[in-house]
Amino acid sequence: MRRLLLFxxxxxxxxxxxxxxxxxxxxxxxxxxxTSTPNVGAEFGLGDRTTLDVSFGYNPWTLNRAENRKVxxxxxxxxxxYWLCESFRGHFFGLHTGYTYYNISGVGIPFHSGTRGSxxxxxxxxxxxxxxYSWVLGRRWNLEATVGLGYVYTxxxxxxxxxxxxYLGRQSKxxxxxxxxxxxxxxxxx
Numbered sequence: 001m002r003r004l005l006l007f008x009x010x011x012x013x014x015x016x017x018x019x020x021x022x023x024x025x026x027x028x029x030x031x032x033x034x035t036s037t038p039n040v041g042a043e044f045g046l047g048d049r050t051t052l053d054v055s056f057g058y059n060p061w062t063l064n065r066a067e068n069r070k071v072x073x074x075x076x077x078x079x080x081x082y083w084l085c086e087s088f089r090g091h092f093f094g095l096h097t098g099y100t101y102y103n104i105s106g107v108g109i110p111f112h113s114g115t116r117g118s119x120x121x122x123x124x125x126x127x128x129x130x131x132x133y134s135w136v137l138g139r140r141w142n143l144e145a146t147v148g149l150g151y152v153y154t155x156x157x158x159x160x161x162x163x164x165x166x167y168l169g170r171q172s173k174x175x176x177x178x179x180x181x182x183x184x185x186x187x188x189x190x
Contacts, residue, residue: 122156
């Protein structure tokens with residue numbers, strides 16, 4: 001976690017030196033809301049074509065108590081973005097990292113087969129590249145679509161039964177997988 005904060009700090013410091021007019025936007029990912037995950041983000045203009053996006057998500061709910069179905073997690077994901085024309089409009093490429101702590105049971109995890117009958121509790125971090133496009137809807141409103149792929153390392157404890165919790169041991173994995181997806185509503189403050 002310290003490395004992640006240091007990484008964000010270095011990008012923030014390096015990108016803001018000498019910036020005359022900084023833009024700021026608040027945002028929320030509508031795809032996260034579709035999975036019952038409240039989320040909020042902020043994006044800061046660093047230069048004419050660069051921004052720093054930092055997003056947070058938190059899902060505290062159990063979807064079905066009788067079957068102990070849940071996708072509980074907390075997530076932080078900073079991303080450095082390079083825009084092809086100008087910040088906050090059009091095409092962009094990003095470099096993102098992130099950290100999540102999770103407790104998932106009774107649901108299938110996309111791109112990972114055989115996960116529905118078990119419970120997983122652990123953490124993950126990674127690094128990825130993303131592509132996106134931001135449409136200007138009005139003077140202060142944008143709509144953005146983004147996807148990302150990258151490397152993820154996860155360390156977790158696995159339990160055999162979704163509700164009874166028979167401990168099966170600790171595992172870790174290195175994955176190349178989708179790391180980001182979003183349809184994001186944005187309000188530009190400055």
